[in-house]
Amino acid sequence: MRVKENIRITDPDCKDTVIHMTLEPLRGKLPSFRPGQYVRIGIPKLKEPAPGYFAIASCPDEPEGYEFFVKNAGPLSAYLCDIEAGALLEVEGPMGKGFDLTPFKGADVYLIGVGTGIAPLRSLWHSIIRHREAFGKVTIYAGFLTEMHQLLTEELGELSRHNIEVSITLEMGHESWDGPIGYVQHALKADAPDGTNAVACLAGMSPMVDACTETLQNLGFNDDCILLNH
Structure with missing residues (x-):
């Protein structure tokens, strides 16, 4: 290529x-x-x-x-x-197996990733936008080291036009930052999304994926509703 x-x-x-x-x-x-x-x-x-x-x-x-x-x-x-x-x-x-949302039509969708780990999630949210009516609530949880490390700021900011919510967590915040500070699993725990009719798609480093998986399990997500792309 x-x-x-x-x-x-x-x-x-x-x-x-x-x-x-x-x-x-x-x-x-x-x-x-x-x-x-x-x-x-x-x-x-x-x-x-x-x-x-x-x-x-x-x-x-x-x-x-x-x-x-x-x-x-x-x-x-x-x-x-x-x-x-x-x-x-x-x-x-x-x-790789990717993310197959075919069995989850009508469900809420949570996309969770940090840093360049949002790359496969971007592929997915672009696909969801084209079939937005097929899903319930869609929320992206993205984490970055600092605001300077944040990727796709403009694109993420425009997703509300497609009825997609975005939560940005910074590991290191600053005085004017009013979003979550820490790790994405902390933002997940604070928001406590309902796992009754929902699917979560995770991408990123193993420690982050493991921590978010445990958080989602504690929130009531079944293991078959927590998807990895590999």
Whole structure:
């Protein structure tokens, strides 16, 4: 596949670099995929840096290309953060089970992730928007280290137009921040969503997923209503 666009989306003063990378097929159409799935990306003719796995951040109903959020946190991601439009990459997939909400029509939906872990959730909320009438209440719980690390501020702010609520938690707040401070599981516990007719989709680091899973179980969510994308 070919790099169509590569744009930094973290604040220029933020020490962490996250880019929004879009890939387009050289020919033909993209294979179909489910929200939450991921692909394996490698560099043609190079064994190092080794290939890695990245969740698709775009919607299956938008087949022009794949979108990803890449944080500069290792050799491959550093390479991708500096890559220029027109460069070629090897892409294998899609892989993973993704998020299948087919059995949960009419249910409330909770999307929970932190940092670049919101990438597979973005794929899902774009899909939900296209079928919004099929679900009840939809709420996104997103967590970031600081306000400077926050991703997709404008996009998340506009989701209310689609009757989607958004809760942003900062691990490190400041005097003018009036949202939750701490971890997303704390915001979940404080809001205490009703798990009677609901499904939760989690994406991110294992400690966060484990903590949120325990919180959801304590709130009455059944295990088969707590979904992971892998």
